[in-house]
Amino acid sequence: MSLLSIGRSGLLAAQVGLSTTGNNITNANVPGYSRQGVVQTDTPSQNTGAGFVGTGTEVSTVRRYYDNFLANQLRGAETNQASLEGFYKQISQIDNLLADPTAGLSPVMQDFFNGVQNATASPASAAARQSMLSTSESLAARFQGMSARLNEISEGVNSQIVSSVGEINSFARQIAELNNTIAGLSSGGDLPNDLLDHRDQLITDLNKLVKTNVVQGDNNMLTVQMGTGQPLVVGNTAFTLGTAQAANDPSKMSVGYVAPNGKFTPLPDKVVTGGQLGGLIEFRNTALDGAQNQLGQVAASLATSFNAQHQLGQDQNGALGGTFFNPIQAYVNPNTNNAPQSTAEVKGTVVDAGKLTASDYSVDFDGTNFNVKRLSDGQVTQINPFPQTEPQVIDGVAYSITGTPAQNDNFLVRPTYAAAKDLTVAVNDPTKIALAAPVTTGAPIANTGTAKISAGTVDQNYLAPGNALSAPVTLTFDKAAGTLTGFPAGQDVTVTANGNSTTYPAGTAVPFTDGAAISFGGVSFNITGTPGDTDTFTIGPNTSGVGDSRNGALLAGLQSKNVMNNGTATFQGAYAQVVNVVGNKAREAQIGMNAADAAVVQATKAHQSVSGVNLDEEAANLLRYQQAYQAAGKVMQIASTLFDTLLSLGR
Secondary structure, three states: OOHHHHHHHHHHHHHHHHHHHHHHHHHHOOOOOOOOEEEEEEEEOOOHHHHHHHHEEEEEEEEOOOHHHHHHHHHHHHHEEEEEEEHHHHHHHHHHHHHHOOOOOHHHHHHHHHHHHHHOOOOOOHHHHHHHHHHHHHHHHHHHHHHHHHHHHHHHHHHHHHHHHHHHHHHHHHHHHHHHHHHEEEHHHHHHHHHHHHHHHHOOOOOHHHHHHEOOOOHHHHEEOOOOOEEEOOOOOEEEEEEEEOOOOOEEEEEEEOOOOEEEEOOOOHHOOHHHHHHHHHHHHHHHHHHHHHHHHHHHHHHHHHHHHHHEOOOOOOOOOOEEEEEOOOOEEEOOOOOOOOOOOOEEEOOOOOOOOOOOOOEEEOOOOOOEOOOOOOOOEEEEOOOOOOOOOOOOEEEEEEEOEEEEEEEEEEEEOHHHHHHOOOOOOOOHHHOOOOOOEEEEOOOOOOOOOOOOEEEEEOOOOOOOOOOOOEEEOOEEEEEOOOOOOOEEEEEEOOEEEEEEOOOOOOEOOOOOOOEOOOOEEEEEEOOOOOOEEEEEEEEOOOOOOHHHHHHHHHHHOHHHHHHHHHHHHHHHHHHHHHHHHHHHHHHEEEHHHHHHHHHHHHHHHHOOOOOHHHHHHHHHHHHHHHHHHHHHHHHHHHHHHHHHOOO
């Protein structure tokens, strides 16, 4: 080959080098751009008889500097970062809401019980009673306001889930289109580096929305999977995701596939992991649901226990107390996949504050029986009998199931989910606040002994038909027999002494024991001391209880009583636990997010060490290729001079 051709090949190679280096420099700040380099080889030598002489050079390819392992490592760090960031942004809102020292629940709950105590101190005061009603309305309003804020956060999460799914679909379509284009352009062996960078950047952006797994396919196409292996892109085909209200809970958006005919197939939440979408779903299913349920548990327990005690009191009109707060009904949602012919209905009413949990429940009909499954731990309780003769109480909730079910019917029951929203005050008349006890006791001053009778109390049995006292009961002590007589006919009497209880049939004399608790028909009292022969003691309805506040004291005492969680926590203690749990989760997310940020920085540096553009290096390359270009040009100049010399010899 002539010297001119050799110089020309060097000139062209240097020109490609200059163009590639210049392209690196101008794209140094473009996201996703991978450094390119010229791969230059020599052309086959020519045998001249005196040896092989070189014939020049050629550019075999323009190489893209890219390490798949480092890229996958960076994607893993970024999807974890996006997930934790999305989780933290949401949970910090709940943390700020619950822990606010002025807008939180603790101050208004303290004000409510202060109002109860003030009314108890002045039971005849209309102003004190009205103040108690006002503080109770404020308490209910605070519960409702906090629940509304949590619902706003929930709606925001649903909106972001819909938006994220739309972005995922857009990225998937673009990746599929690039797969097709790249496959067509790379059939000759050379790769379209810029398109590869563009596709990888789309995968990076997609990975921040949901965790992706990339598998190399045929003809330089990629298969992209999300979460735990669900396909998003296979070759030049993109799968379409969609959102719809969850079948068992319309308050939640579920993610699933949308078929070409429009049919929606939901995916389990557990398979959608990583990225912004995975963080949102994890936040919703753990922190948000937990906060809503636990806040509702406090509201439902407060309402139920306060009502139970209020009903055992007597108002200023002499009537037994009614419900102070309206009863809390469980949130029940029938699954949209239930058989059309099914007429089954499930209702749940919170009746026991101590047994109530913050868990959700799944009620399923297997064709013969209804089974109630506690979702927090999987414990199953069967509704027995079915059809029911009366409601069955499970974990503090009375389940009432009516209608004709079909096999595989499913109902989601959330006993405390809507309790904070539904907490309302039932009493609007101050005179109907039951601060007094419905019974009163006494002993005539004519008694000859030293025995005294305690102020009577009542329990839930007093509310049973026929048990409420309509007239005084007079008990007489027989010294010779050591017994008490005069108890109401038809009611058994229970005597409890030193922890041991003995029940005596109705109509029989009851042995007297100093200090023992005596109860009948829901009424309890103690007689202490030594009664004289024929001494009498009376237990009757409280006919002048305007100034009585014995039940009010019991209502106020609920503040410090371990009512919740099987008698292990007070209302404020349980709320403090909710605040603590949310705060810990927020702190864990923040620490995890900081660690994820550091991991992304480290992974980015490792990735950029291979794919990133070093401007100093490119500047040196620019000078090197410039010199090569000039030298190749000099070779061509000399070749031209030599050729002209040869031509001049022939003249």
